[in-house]
Amino acid sequence: xxxxxxxxxxxxxSPNDQYHALAQQKLKQLNERLITTYPVLTETCHLLLKRSGxxxxxxxxxxxxxxxxxxxxxxxxxxxxRIIQAMKKYADLPMDLADASLVMLADxxxxxxxxxxxxxDFHTYRWKSHHxxxxxxxPLN
Numbered sequence: 001x002x003x004x005x006x007x008x009x010x011x012x013x014s015p016n017d018q019y020h021a022l023a024q025q026k027l028k029q030l031n032e033r034l035i036t037t038y039p040v041l042t043e044t045c046h047l048l049l050k051r052s053g054x055x056x057x058x059x060x061x062x063x064x065x066x067x068x069x070x071x072x073x074x075x076x077x078x079x080x081x082r083i084i085q086a087m088k089k090y091a092d093l094p095m096d097l098a099d100a101s102l103v104m105l106a107d108x109x110x111x112x113x114x115x116x117x118x119x120x121d122f123h124t125y126r127w128k129s130h131h132x133x134x135x136x137x138x139p140l141n
Contacts, residue, residue: 001035003105004069006098007117008137009036009044013060014052019117019137026115026137034069034115037101041071072105093121103127 011019012027041064048056063069074083083100090099099121106112106127115137116122122133 001070001109002030002032002136003102003109003112003114004034004036004040005102005114005116005118005122006040006043006047008115009040009060010047010051011117013044013048013056016052022137023115035072035105035109036069037072037074037098037105039074039096039098039101043096043098072101072108074101074104090121090125093124095121095125099125106131106133 007019008023011017011023014020017023044060045057048060064071082104083097086100086103087095087097089095095103099118102114103125106114110128112127112131112133113136114122114133116133116135117137119135119138122135125133127133
């Protein structure tokens, strides 16, 4: 499974986003399922509504309803101590709940393959405390 961050989803469902074509292209190339978290789902809906309107939110939620991606559920093992610990570690960025949830997801999956437009933060974050993320979207190239 490949981890999908908010920036990827926003780019994919926002035709005017600078990474829209790249997100579409990457999605077509994938032969693995996508996975994300509820904090990312919430953040994506908020940003899509603000930037692209209700139809973009509906399109995104329809893709979830149709099984286009899976949601990973945070539980007591992850929340709140481990999330707070991660937020403190990356306070200089700062790290938000959505990003912290994706670090917990990478820990669970045992890999950091991610689709994100947030190259700076996910270049800095480490899963299992020392493994770097691999940005498959790589918007800087």
